[in-house]
Amino acid sequence: MKIIRSNNPQELGVTAGQDAAALINQAIHEEGQANVILATGTSQFETLRELITADIDWSKVVMFHLDEYIGLPVTHPASFRKYLKERFLQEVSPLKAAYLIDGETDPEAEIARLAALIQAHxxxxxxxxxxxxxxxxxxxxxxxxxTKAPYLVVNLDDACRQQQANEGWFATAADVPAQAISMSVHQIMLSKQIICSVPGERKARAVKNSLEQPVSNLFPASILQQHPHCTFYLDTAAAALLA
Structure with a gap:
């Protein structure tokens, strides 16, 4: 695991986006296509802004994403499908495939569909x-x-729901759906390369726990310590509490 520090979110996004592009192009060169996972949320704004400017043959890229709320319409401002359509898919040439999580259908059927797809990619x-x-x-x-299941239904805790409200995606924490379809920790860890972009003071305690606490499911992102090719991209604020 590596840590790359930047002065601000914009600088972080440039570095992380350029490194992601290089890894995607390497996979295309070596394998003929690249299978990628994209994250969403405010922490990814700058990284995705840089990535969409990269010189990549997107027709050789297959995209998955991490999670989606159950029961939230795709038209809702907080929908991660809407986020990716507007901030990524509409900004690049058509991908070979983009497999979006549909939180408006039967969750178990959707989990089965996605599991079959990602296991083939x-x-x-x-x-x-x-x-x-x-x-x-x-x-x-x-x-x-x-769990070895690629996707699962998860219950969102109070802190998670409050974060979504604080970031402006919902009016209040009570408006945040209680459940989501999420990619599992095991499935994320199967990725050959992981780029973890974490800007902002609000994430400083989580960053410290993820990097300095022993690996524990009480600090879920601490599992990334065990990945052989994971890089954390932090700005000064997010890294402020690191020893």
Whole structure:
């Protein structure tokens, strides 16, 4: 695991986005296509802004994403499908495939559909973030580190729901759906390369726990310590509490 520090979110996004592009192009060169995971949320704004400017043959890229609320319409401002359509898919040339999580259909059927798809597309590059409560995707503490299922239904804890409201995606925490479909920790860890972008003072405690605490499902993103090719991209504020 590596840590790359930047002065601010914009600088972080440039570095993380350029490194992600290089890894995607490497996979295309070596394998003929690249299978990627994209994260969403405010922490990913700058990284995705840089990534969409990269010289990549997107027709050779297959995209998955980490999570989606159950029961939230795709038209809702907080929908992660809407986020990716507007901030990524509409900004690049058509991908080979983009497999979005549909939280408006039967969750178990959707989980089965996505599991079959991702098992047929080993992930080359995963872009992830860390929640204020240390979650990885929507795997809130105590996260399930044992399941081998690629996706699962998760209950969102109070801290997670409050973060979504604080970031302006919902009016109040009570408006945040109670459940989501999330990629599992195990599936994320199967990625060949992981780029973890974490800007902002609000994430400083979670960053410290993720990097300095022993690996524990109470600090879900701490599992990334065990990944052989994971890089944390932090700005000064997010790294402020590190020893």
């Amino acid at each position: 080993p992930i080359d590059v995963a872009l992830v973030g860390v929640g204020e409560n240390g979650h990885l995707a929507f795997n809130d503490p105590p996260a399930d580190f044992t």
